Amino acid sequence: MTRLTNIILSTMLLASLSACETREAAIAAPPSAVFAQAWNAGIDPDEPAFHVQEIDANTFVLRQSLRTSFEAPFLYLLLGEDKALLIDTGAEGADPRAEVDNLLAASGHAGLPLVVMHTHGHGDHVGGDASFADRPDTIIVGHTAEDVAGFVGIDQWPEDSGALDLGGRKVDVLPTPGHHASHVMVYDPVTRILFSGDAIYPGRLYFVCDKAGEYAASLDRVADFAQTHQIDWLLGGHVEMKAAAGHSFGQDGKARRGEHLLELPGSALGDVTAAFAGIGDYPRVTPFPEFMLLPHPADPAGMSPPDWCKPA
Numbered sequence: 402m403t404r405l406t407n408i409i410l411s412t413m414l415l416a417s418l419s420a421c422e423t424r425e426a427a428i429a430a431p432p433s434a435v436f437a438q439a440w441n442a443g444i445d446p447d448e449p450a451f452h453v454q455e456i457d458a459n460t461f462v463l464r465q466s467l468r469t470s471f472e473a474p475f476l477y478l479l480l481g482e483d484k485a486l487l488i489d490t491g492a493e494g495a496d497p498r499a500e501v502d503n504l505l506a507a508s509g510h511a512g513l514p515l516v517v518m519h520t521h522g523h524g525d526h527v528g529g530d531a532s533f534a535d536r537p538d539t540i541i542v543g544h545t546a547e548d549v550a551g552f553v554g555i556d557q558w559p560e561d562s563g564a565l566d567l568g569g570r571k572v573d574v575l576p577t578p579g580h581h582a583s584h585v586m587v588y589d590p591v592t593r594i595l596f597s598g599d600a601i602y603p604g605r606l607y608f609v610c611d612k613a614g615e616y617a618a619s620l621d622r623v624a625d626f627a628q629t630h631q632i633d634w635l636l637g638g639h640v641e642m643k644a645a646a647g648h649s650f651g652q653d654g655k656a657r658r659g660e661h662l663l664e665l666p667g668s669a670l671g672d673v674t675a676a677f678a679g680i681g682d683y684p685r686v687t688p689f690p691e692f693m694l695l696p697h698p699a700d701p702a703g704m705s706p707p708d709w710c711k712p713a
């Protein structure tokens with residue numbers, strides 16, 4: 402999400418989304434098939450700055466606390482034999498370096514070279530970059546599409562995909578602009594997880610009205626990729642939906658009850674792709690059970706959702 406979008410939505414949009422912002426008793430999410438614990442959601446005011454869970458011995462997920470950012474973004478750490486990859490660094494002010502180094506040390510990989518890459522360049526995904534600025538053997542990939550394409554070997558952006566070899570673990574990097582110009586998803590064949598950033602997650606899928614086609618084309622390319630690569634789960638940048646289908650949290654609380662699970666099944670790719678394919682003449686704010694399409698004007702002054710992308 403952009404800071405502009407944040408300001409817009411916190412002042413204008415959420416009130417009009419009240420139909421989706423229900424105050425009913427929280428419905429608990431079903432047990433996770435991926436994570437041992439429910440994610441911290443700000444219930445404990447003293448919860449740690451990051452909640453860390455492992456998927457396997459070489460794959461870790463860090464959630465920034467809702468107490469430090471309403472975005473509560475998720476960061477992903479993948480270990481290979483030669484280097485580690487950190488996908489995203491959190492929201493502004495995040496300091497995930499100690500967490501990352503602790504995980505490397507605890508898993509017997511202290512000092513492993515680190516690549517810091519991002520699903521996209523929005524502030525809630527690159528906010529902790531400075532934490533790694535003076536870390537030895539660390540590369541921080543830039544935030545533009547050109548930076549990412551150059552690093553992972555993409556000649557034709559966004560049509561081609563790139564790759565990053567961590568040593569015994571080679572991930573695919575799929576350009577997926579639409580939410581943001583430099584957006585990528587990362588596919589890990591070891592876990593069969595697609596790290597889907599803010600393009601697909603259980604929350605509000607934000608895009609500027611005239612980017613719907615670009616977003617849809619990105620999803621179509623990922624759907625093609627999925628024809629030849631098994632995707633068990635999609636793990637995105639945030640959770641904003643409630644476990645109650647079609648309902649989302651606002652941005653005003655530091656504690657949440659009844660969050661949707663972070664992970665979406667591989668079939669969610671088809672659900673989101675179909676939602677974009679069904680937009681019609683213009684995109685409008687539309688809730689679905691596990692996500693919400695949230696198109697918005699680049700300059701929303703004087704306009705109101707859900708039909709604020711409608712041509713004049």
Ligand SMILES: [Zn+2]
Binds near residue numbers: 523599638
């Ligand atoms: Zn985000």
